Amino acid sequence: MKHSKIAIIGAGSVGSTTAYALILKSIAAEIILIDIDEPRCHGEILDLSDALTFDGSSKIRSGSSADAAQADIIIIAAGRAQKPGETRRELLTTNKKIIADIFATIKPINPAAIIIMVTNPVDPLTALAQSISDLPIHQVFGTGTFLDTLRLRGHIAEKFNIARESIHAYIIGEHGDSQCVAWSSAEIAGTPITQFPDMHEKNFEAIAQKVKNIAYDIIACKGSTHFGIATCVAKICNAIVFDQKLIMPLSTYIKDYDVVFSMPVVVGENGIEKIIPIPLNDNERKNLELSAEQLKIVW
Numbered sequence: 001m002k003h004s005k006i007a008i009i010g011a012g013s014v015g016s017t018t019a020y021a022l023i024l025k026s027i028a029a030e031i032i033l034i035d036i037d038e039p040r041c042h043g044e045i046l047d048l049s050d051a052l053t054f055d056g057s058s059k060i061r062s063g064s065s066a067d068a069a070q071a072d073i074i075i076i077a078a079g080r081a082q083k084p085g086e087t088r089r090e091l092l093t094t095n096k097k098i099i100a101d102i103f104a105t106i107k108p109i110n111p112a113a114i115i116i117m118v119t120n121p122v123d124p125l126t127a128l129a130q131s132i133s134d135l136p137i138h139q140v141f142g143t144g145t146f147l148d149t150l151r152l153r154g155h156i157a158e159k160f161n162i163a164r165e166s167i168h169a170y171i172i173g174e175h176g177d178s179q180c181v182a183w184s185s186a187e188i189a190g191t192p193i194t195q196f197p198d199m200h201e202k203n204f205e206a207i208a209q210k211v212k213n214i215a216y217d218i219i220a221c222k223g224s225t226h227f228g229i230a231t232c233v234a235k236i237c238n239a240i241v242f243d244q245k246l247i248m249p250l251s252t253y254i255k256d257y258d259v260v261f262s263m264p265v266v267v268g269e270n271g272i273e274k275i276i277p278i279p280l281n282d283n284e285r286k287n288l289e290l291s292a293e294q295l296k297i298v299w
């Protein structure tokens with residue numbers, strides 16, 4: 001185990017639930033929680049400390065920018081979340097400033113640190129973090145379409161009554177409205193999903209649309225989403241800490257499209273160790289190019 005001091009900047013719903021997921025899975029030796037709202041941060045630490053009762057392998061405490069800068073993994077979940085009906089891209093102006101302010105305070109950063117961006121819109125903000133962190137870009141990436149991909153696998157799993165882990169399918173591109181499902185490479189036990197008799201074009205579109213709208217549905221009902229993303233972040237940390245070489249779609253610079261968005265990547269102790277160029281048909285490639293164009297306009 002190489003990395004086990006994990007700093008979480010932003011102790012709101014996403015940051016504190018991520019700390020909880022890390023505690024339950026005993027992934028971090030030490031968790032440092034940081035927020036400009038100090039009473040909230042203090043309260044979250046007291047509450048999370050109660051979750052350590054049955055497993056003393058993690059410690060949790062508040063920290064300074066200097067602590068965060070020297071952590072092995074730095075998770076950034078600070079910033080404004082979507083209001084009902086609001087798109088992720090509408091958060092850019094506010095959250096760009098928050099991310100720039102945070103990076104101004106956490107310098108110099110541990111040269112071996114891995115930074116995981118969670119704040120939305122995650123693709124442009126990962127691009128920002130890659131450009132201002134002074135770290136190699138394989139050490140700075142965003143959660144991207146990992147959560148969308150797990151949601152997609154959940155839908156397919158339900159449709160075929162097969163465990164999610166046995167579904168190989170990816171959502172790539174923007175973590176947002178222009179995301180693309182790579183249907184042509186989706187498979188179950190080596191059989192392309194497109195060849196299953198009850199999978200028609202109509203099903204593909206309906207599933208893709210449903211998955212894309214889940215965040216909007218959750219936010220409309222309860223105001224924010226945090227359990228799913230916290231589980232994803234804990235899974236990424238686990239892949240780093242235990243050098244798992246796990247493949248998941250994360251947000252990073254993709255040279256072929258000259259943009260930061262999601263592709264399947266291999267994650268291990270050095271961060272993103274390889275980008276896997278997923279095979280796409282003409283239509284999917286066109287959609288991915290459109291996703292890249294839209295992100296370039298936003299950025």
Ligand SMILES: NC(=O)c1ccc[n+]([C@@H]2O[C@H](COP(=O)([O-])OP(=O)(O)OC[C@H]3O[C@@H](n4cnc5c(N)ncnc54)[C@H](O)[C@@H]3O)[C@@H](O)[C@H]2O)c1
Nearest residue numbers: 010012013014035036037078079080081118119120224229
């Ligand atoms: N990538 C994903 O898949 C995904 C999923 C869910 C939410 N998110 C994003 O995560 C972010 C956080 O969402 P949330 O629901 O936890 O919001 P929240 O409002 O509950 O928490 C945000 C926290 O950030 C803190 N903060 C603001 N500026 C700060 C700064 N400069 N330094 C330290 N802390 C600061 C606030 O005080 C607050 O506690 C949002 O941008 C949201 O859109 C991303």
